[in-house]
Amino acid sequence: MTTTILIEGGTVIDGITDTPRANESVLIDDGVITAIGAHADALAHGRTDVERIVAQGRTVMPGLIDAHTHLSFGEPTGNDELFFHRTEAFSAMLSARNARKVLRAGVTSVLDADCLWNIGVELRDAIEANVVEGPRMAAGGNALMTMLGGTAGRLIADEGRTGYATVVHNLEGISQEVRRQVKYGVDWIKVMVTGLIPSVKGPEVKVWNKAEMRAVVDAAHDLSTPVVGHCRNSLSTKEAAEAGMDLIYHASYMDDDALEAVIANGTALCPTFTLLGNLYDYGERVGTNPDLLNVFKAELEVTGRAIGKAKESGVRVIAGSETGFAITPIGEWHARELEMLVEYAGFTPMEAIKAATSEAAWVMKMDGRLGAVAPGCAADVIVVDGDPLRDIKVLAREGAITEVIKAGRRIDITTPIPDRGPRPGEKVAFLATCPLTRSFALEDTNLAPKDVLTDQELSDLAKA
Structure with a gap:
């Protein structure tokens, strides 16, 4: 059964033009x-079958499009937890819960470019079949990695799949994996162009050569499938664009x-500042290494200008x-990316809104048909x-989004979603949080059970 809805009296930001329109109705x-x-x-006028929403004093705008999510990850604190403490079935059910939270946050579409197992495609199909409530999804499969790995370093096995990644070894293997993923329904192919190598000090380095990147792009484009690259330095951004990748995540330190x-090849950019911003602004509260905070700030400022x-x-x-990690939990921080574009990249608020609506409709393969409040x-x-x-x-702001409509249907955003409890074995268990030296063990500290020590306090005690 279809519903006719009239939103009355609001100020419309249509996501296309630069001028809001006051007291405008939307049918x-x-x-x-x-x-x-x-x-x-x-x-x-005169119809009794129209459901009316009074929006006087409020803004009516397109639902947000988040082009970098990880709905299957389940907010892990680290890669060990993500790779080795989850099952496929539990992760799938958790992903369905996460989809509801995303939609309630006003995000009506997402690009979920890599996932555990093939959960992204399955979740997309479940949403489209009305089995699960969630946003529109463009889904990827496992991120492609070389043997050098990605951001998880040596946790990535030399062969096959680890967590959200599949390792490929040669040009033929690259083509085969792209074709396999397309066969099983992906909308996008993701490549981890940079990664952390434990023996190399410093930030991420490029771990794909040009021929390998070109092989991904050629195989994907032959099957009308776009490619997104994870690029955390300038050289990787340059070569990924030259290889023909359609979208680049991060583009860190782009020169x-x-x-x-990027300009010459028509490549789009998704800087994903929110994760860095959360680490810099709130990292101390969640135990981030203090030495890293200024590194995050520098990347924000340099990349923001670029x-x-x-x-x-x-x-x-x-x-x-990049929602889906412990530092960017589902349903909490999606809209912060717009703030970050304004603060660090000099966007106007209207430009930031377009970046999360009409400009981003392209990643959903619905350019001109999504991300706008316009007829059709x-x-x-x-x-x-x-x-x-x-x-x-x-x-x-909590409570600021008063209505979410997806595909013409009002979404229940008031009934609480029950808080999630821990699953046995899901979190990494520690025998100790610091070395039990004799001096620490014999120190007359008389700690009460209720005391909670900071990392610095534990370190000081261990050295006592």
Whole structure:
């Protein structure tokens, strides 16, 4: 049964133009926006079958599109927990729960480019079949890695699949894995172009050569499948763009040469500042190594300036939060990416909104049909109690999103989702959190059971 909805009296930010329109009505019928303004009012006039939403004093805008999520990850504190303490069945059920939380946060579409097992594709299909409630999904499979691994270093096995990654060894193997993933339903192929090598000091290094990257792109594009690359330095960004990758995550420390390659090849960028911002702003509260905080800040500032320059040069820049880790839990931080684009890349609030709506519809393969409040577009709409053009942070304020409509259907955002408890064996168990030296064991500290020590306090005691 379809529902006709009239949203009345709100200020419409359509996601396309630069000017909001006050006191504008939006008519939704059969999952599609059919009319705006006076035409919407005229079509709804006198009808008794129209469900009306009064939005006076509020903002009506497209549902957000988060182009970098990890719904199957389950908010792990580290890769050991993610790779070795989960089962496929439990992870699938957890992903279904996460999908509901994302939708309630006003995110009506996501690109989930890599996943545990093949859960992303299965979750997408379950949502489309109305088995699970969640956002529209563009889904990837396992991220492609070389034997050198990615951000998990030596935790990645030399062969086969580990967690969210599959290791490929040669050009033929690359093509075979791309074809296998397309066969099983992926919308995107993801490549971990950079990674951490334990024997190499410093940040991530490029672990794919040009021929290997080109092989991924050729195999995927032959099957009409786009490619996204994880690139945490400038050289990787440059070579991924030159290889023809469609989208680049992070683009960390992008220099002018890399930007020229991005522009020349029509590559889009998704900087994913939220994870870095959360680590810098709140890392001390969650036990992040203090020595890393200034590293995160520097990457934000340098990359932010480069992303701003890319935007001014006409590069498509879209929003993605990298939600799914302990530092970016599901349903909590999606809208912060818009704040970060304003703060670090010099976007206006309207530009940031477009980066999370009409500009990002492309990753869903619905460019021009999604991410906009306009006749003929999919009826994915949110109503916000506040004005994000005056304060972009309102989108992340608890309770500010008062309505979420996906495909023309109002989503229940008031009934609580029960808090998740721990599953036995899911978390890494420690025999000790620091070495039990004799001096520590025999020290007359008289610690009460209720005392909680910081990492620094534990270190000081261990050295006593």
